Amino acid sequence: xxxxxxxxxxxxxQVLQRGLTEEGCAVDLARDGxxxxxxxxxxxxxxxxxxxxxxxxxxxxxxxxxxxxxLMTPVLVLTxxxxxxxxxxGLDAGADDYLVKPFAFxxxxxxxxxxxxxxxxxxxxxxxxxxLTLDQTTRRVRxxxxxxxxxxxxxxxxxxxxxxxxxxxxxxxFTSRSGTRRWRS
Numbered sequence: 001x002x003x004x005x006x007x008x009x010x011x012x013x014q015v016l017q018r019g020l021t022e023e024g025c026a027v028d029l030a031r032d033g034x035x036x037x038x039x040x041x042x043x044x045x046x047x048x049x050x051x052x053x054x055x056x057x058x059x060x061x062x063x064x065x066x067x068x069x070x071l072m073t074p075v076l077v078l079t080x081x082x083x084x085x086x087x088x089x090g091l092d093a094g095a096d097d098y099l100v101k102p103f104a105f106x107x108x109x110x111x112x113x114x115x116x117x118x119x120x121x122x123x124x125x126x127x128x129x130x131x132l133t134l135d136q137t138t139r140r141v142r143x144x145x146x147x148x149x150x151x152x153x154x155x156x157x158x159x160x161x162x163x164x165x166x167x168x169x170x171x172x173x174f175t176s177r178s179g180t181r182r183w184r185s
Contacts, residue, residue, distance in 0.1 A: 001046045001116055002026045006036030006062065007078070008054050012101070016049065019105055020112070033057030040066050045073050047115050052079040052090065060093050067094035074115035078103070 003025050007013040010031075017027045028045075030036035033054040040048055040062065048066075052059035063075060077095040079086070087098045096118070097111050127134040133142040141148040 001112075002028075002044055003112065004028050004030065004036070004039055004042075004045045004048045006030040006033070006040070006048065006054065006059065007051045008032060009051075015105075016108075019109070023109060031055075033059060033062045037062045037065055040071060040073065041069070043071070043073070047112055048073050048075045049078050049112075050075050050095070052077060052081055052086075060089065063090070063093045063095060074118065076108075076111055076115060078108070 001024070003020055005013050005016050005020075005027060007016065007029070008031050013029050013031070017029060020027045028039060030039050034056040036050065036054065036059075037057060039045075050059045050063060054062070059077065059079065063077070066073070066075070074096040075094065077090045077098045078101065079090070079098075080101045081087075081090075082100040087100075090098050096115055099108060099111060131144050134140070135142075
């Protein structure tokens with residue numbers, strides 16, 4: 001999954017980037033609303049995480065501009081604005097979800113996964129090639145009767161040379177024998 005984080009606080013954006021990368025996501029960062037609006041125009045993103053209190057252009061303006069341009073990428077607003085009126089404004093501007101800081105990272109991840117599911121109803125977590133099967137949800141790889149569980153750290157490490165992080169993980173699991181192997185009958 002490819003995620004754009006539009007967040008001006010370097011500490012928060014670094015934590016989000018690290019956590020999402022460990023979950024197997026490709027993450028891009030934008031530090032202000034202007035850069036965020038530019039990067040959000042790229043249709044390759046599966047989810048956009050958007051702060052509202054941004055320099056140059058505020059998050060609501062970015063969000064309204066995206067929706068006016070017909071960009072339907074799911075947006076999770078992640079902000080310190082916690083008033084009910086702020087949440088209503090964010091959702092009415094086109095946000096798909098709204099999470100107030102501070103937040104539990106587990107809940108953040110669950111919301112990101114839920115946004116992806118809403119858009120990708122045709123998403124099949126199983127990738128198959130002959131006798132090779134990869135479950136993208138559990139990160140389990142099967143070759144005939146042999147199962148591996150791919151460590152999360154392996155997912156993003158060779159993105160540049162593979163078409164998708166998961167295909168790269170499959171290749172790495174079989175070439176380096178990384179992960180936990182076990183026989184299954």
